[in-house]
Amino acid sequence: MSHEYYRRGRNWFTAIGVLFCVMGGIVLIQQLLIWGPEFVEEFLVNAEFTNEKVSAAMIGFGIFMIVLGFRKNGQKR
Template identity: 90%
Template sequence: MSHEYYRRGRNWFTAIGVLFCVMGGIVLIQQLLIWGIEFVEEFLVNAEFTNEKVSVGMLGFGIFMIVLGFRKHEQKR
């Protein structure tokens, strides 16, 4: 491993972020295929706590974890 890259290939933030994005994406795609776009949009904008809102939250958290994983690390001296 090169000294220029800090823990390259062992970044668990990015791995967890990708996992959350995949899980949230699967649920949203499943709901879109079963119910259709208009029905899922109604669930996204109503006042109730629904599965679609959790999936969007999972996608947001996954993207946040991926960004956190790609931040620049300072090496300890």
């Protein structure tokens, strides 16, 4: 292998990002199956602090971590 080869995305930022996205997605899918899309949409836009908002924030944070993991890292030589 070349010393210039960089394994993009194989770090803990992307691992944590994928974990957050999967966990947030599981909760949202579970709520969609139990309550239906109309109720979940209502829970997302009301003024209360709900589980659906936390799940959406988890997905957003997971995407941020994945993007952070794919940034270009300069290796010192």
